[in-house]
Structure formats: C-alpha cells, structure tokens
Amino acid sequence: DSGVTQTPKHLITATGQRVTLRCSPRSGDLSVYWYQQSLDQGLQFLIHYYNGEERAKGNILERFSAQQFPDLHSELNLSSLELGDSALYFCASSVEQGYNSPLHFGNGTRLTVT
Amino acid sequence: DQQVKQNSPSLSVQEGRISILNCDYTNSMFDYFLWYKKYPAEGPTFLISISSIKDKNEDGRFTVFLNKSAKHLSLHIVPSQPGDSAVYFCAASIFGNEKLTFGTGTRLTIIP
Numbered sequence: 001d002s003g004v005t006q007t008p009k010h011l012i013t014a015t016g017q018r019v020t021l022r023c024s025p026r027s028g029d030l031s032v033y034w035y036q037q038s039l040d041q042g043l044q045f046l047i048h049y050y051n052g053e054e055r056a057k058g059n060i061l062e063r064f065s066a067q068q069f070p071d072l073h074s075e076l077n078l079s080s081l082e083l084g085d086s087a088l089y090f091c092a093s094s095v096e097q098g099y100n101s102p103l104h105f106g107n108g109t110r111l112t113v114t
Numbered sequence: 115d116q117q118v119k120q121n122s123p124s125l126s127v128q129e130g131r132i133s134i135l136n137c138d139y140t141n142s143m144f145d146y147f148l149w150y151k152k153y154p155a156e157g158p159t160f161l162i163s164i165s166s167i168k169d170k171n172e173d174g175r176f177t178v179f180l181n182k183s184a185k186h187l188s189l190h191i192v193p194s195q196p197g198d199s200a201v202y203f204c205a206a207s208i209f210g211n212e213k214l215t216f217g218t219g220t221r222l223t224i225i226p
Binding site: 002045048058090092104105107108 | 116150156157158205213215216217218219
C-alpha cells in the first residue's frame with residue numbers, strides 16, 4: 001500500500017460528459033502529480049502541484065484541468081470527453097518537488113468513455 | 115517523440131537466473147533515471163534509481179547500470195524470483211524539471 005488513495009477505481013461514462021477524479025496523497029507529501037496511461041503506452045505526465053500551486057504542465061489537454069486543495073488532496077477534471085480519453089489515470093505524491101524524491105503512485109482510476 | 119524507449123515488450127526468465135531489462139534514451143539532458151515495477155491493478159512502485167554522476171547503483175538483488183555515452187541503462191535482477199513477475203518501467207528526468215518521462219514498459223515473467 002503506497003498510501004496514495006484514488007477514487008473512483010473505475011468510471012464508465014459517455015462522450016461529451018464531464019468527470020472528476022480524486023486523489024489523496026500520502027500523509028506529509030506536498031507534491032501531487034497526475035499521469036495518464038493509454039493502452040500499451042508509457043505513463044504520460046499531465047500536471048504537477050506543490051502545496052496548492054501548479055508547478056508544471058505536461059501534455060495536458062485544454063479540456064482537462066486540475067487543482068490541489070488546502071488539505072492537499074487533488075482533483076483532475078476531464079470535460080467534453082472523447083473516446084480517446086479512455087485510459088488509466090494515476091496520481092502520485094512525493095515529499096518534495098523534483099525527482100530525487102521518488103514518486104508514490106496510487107492504484108489509478110480506469111476511465112472508459114463509450 | 116519517444117525519448118525513453120524500452121524495445122522489449124516482454125521477457126521470460128527462469129527462476130534463479132539473471133533478468134536483464136534494457137532502456138534507451140535520446141535526450142542527453144536527462145540526468146536522473148529510475149525504475150518502477152507495476153503489478154496488475156496496482157500503481158507503479160519505485161524500485162531503484164541512479165544519478166548520471168554514477169554508472170552503477172545496487173540495492174539487494176537489483177542493480178542498475180548506466181552507460182551515458184550509449185544513452186543506455188539496464189536493470190539486473192539476480193536471482194530472479196516468481197514475485198518479480200511484473201511490468202517494469204524505465205523513467206528519466208532532468209534536474210529542476212518536474213516532468214518524469216516514462217518508457218512503455220517491459221513485462222517480465224519468471225518461470226518457476
């Protein structure tokens with residue numbers, strides 16, 4: 001158990017809809033990262049928050065947004081969903097910024113868009 | 115543009131033998147490399163890392179080798195155990211940059 005909690009585990013929705021994925025980091029971790037893993041692909045970096053502030057953006061679509069709240073949990077909002085958004089979405093946390101502090105991943109949310 | 119490549123989608127190794135997983139990268143700015151292990155229905159778990167100032171890092175049965183001139187790293191698992199059966203991801207980063215770039219993974223199967 002990594003200590004990172006992601007909800008829901010599975011989500012099935014229709015094209016054009018909007019969903020929210022939730023992540024609770026490990027206790028004491030200030031950094032939260034979101035990654036997307038499509039079929040047979042590596043994990044693609046989406047966005048990083050540190051202590052409530054956005055620190056870095058990767059290949060995140062304009063239809064996607066995220067935030068980190070004062071209690072350090074984070075939400076990833078996906079809107080106007082398309083079939084191609086079907087993927088595993090992982091949240092990870094670490095104590096510090098940067099990668100000398102290894103990331104601890106949650107078990108992911110599997111999103112299926114029909 | 116796949117900057118981190120794991121060219122072997124799968125690998126089968128007999129229990130007790132050495133498993134060698136390979137990873138190539140194209141961006142010479144990468145200076146920190148990590149290996150993650152992933153079981154089905156779980157998130158990736160950090161395994162071992164290496165900084166570009168080193169060419170080897172060892173942790174128990176796991177050793178990572180870095181060849182900067184060849185832009186190549188490898189993970190050695192000795193001896194391989196059934197519990198090592200998983201997908202292994204190689205990842206790389208640039209100091210000061212928050213983005214961690216992952217390879218597509220290699221599925222390792224240990225044969226009892």
